[in-house]
Amino acid sequence: MNIEFSSLTPEELKYIPLTSSLIITTSEEMTLIKHDNILLDNELNDDIAVVKAKILSITSNYGKNILLIGIDPGKRIGLSLLYNYDEIDSRVVSIHKLADLIEMLIDEIDADKVIIRVGNGDPILAFKIAYELSIRVKVDIELVDEHGTTKDNLRRGVRDKVSAKMIALRKGVRFKPSEFYTHKINHDLALSH
Numbered sequence: 001m002n003i004e005f006s007s008l009t010p011e012e013l014k015y016i017p018l019t020s021s022l023i024i025t026t027s028e029e030m031t032l033i034k035h036d037n038i039l040l041d042n043e044l045n046d047d048i049a050v051v052k053a054k055i056l057s058i059t060s061n062y063g064k065n066i067l068l069i070g071i072d073p074g075k076r077i078g079l080s081l082l083y084n085y086d087e088i089d090s091r092v093v094s095i096h097k098l099a100d101l102i103e104m105l106i107d108e109i110d111a112d113k114v115i116i117r118v119g120n121g122d123p124i125l126a127f128k129i130a131y132e133l134s135i136r137v138k139v140d141i142e143l144v145d146e147h148g149t150t151k152d153n154l155r156r157g158v159r160d161k162v163s164a165k166m167i168a169l170r171k172g173v174r175f176k177p178s179e180f181y182t183h184k185i186n187h188d189l190a191l192s193h
Contacts, residue, residue: 021059049081049089053109056083067111069102070168071118072146073125078160080168081105090161095125099132106137114139118175119146119167130175142172 010025010032022037030038037058044051057065062084072078077098080090093101106114116133120126120143130141149166 022055047105047108049105050108052088053081053083053111056086056088057110060084064112065110067106067109067114068168069105069114069116070144070164070166071098071116071129072149072160072163072167073119073122073129074160076157076160077129078162078164080161080164082165082168083109083111085169087165090165092157092160095129098129099136102133103136106139116141117144117167117170117172118142119144119149119163120172121146121149131177134175134177141175143175144170144172146170 010029022039023033023035024039024041024044025033027040027042030040039054039058044054053065053067065084068080068082068085070078070080070082076092077095078090079093079098079101081088102116114137116130116137116139118126118130118133118141126143130143134141144167146163146167149163149170
């Protein structure tokens, strides 16, 4: 997100034409500013993805806002967040923090549509993640063929984030929680033989 900005006081704003698409200010100074798109500084969450999404929701002319979440399961879980197809964040997270983080992001980011896409390179882990998320958030979840998403020439961590972005942009098959049980039973039966 390359956003040009100027830092001005309300007094300075009296002498400069307001051509910007967004003004971030305090609630105390808000009454001194005449502008359609004002974002209060206390509305900004500590998470950088939430901040970027709030800014994009005000400044973009995309229409309906869409949040795509790509997950690359593995020892390190790559996570990519795209808001109106612009990547607003990518990170590597632990399996223990993944569901809480995604739940918080979905709660905090204003989106008309949310799609979570989970790579199926490790089918058991993919099903577990998709199932856990299906219990916690009521959004579309897809399992995605992650063939060709891993770039071996990148170092660990970066590779996981890049793969997660590719997964987020790739259409998958809708996850149905009932499939989790069938998959788990078949897997458990295969292990017992």
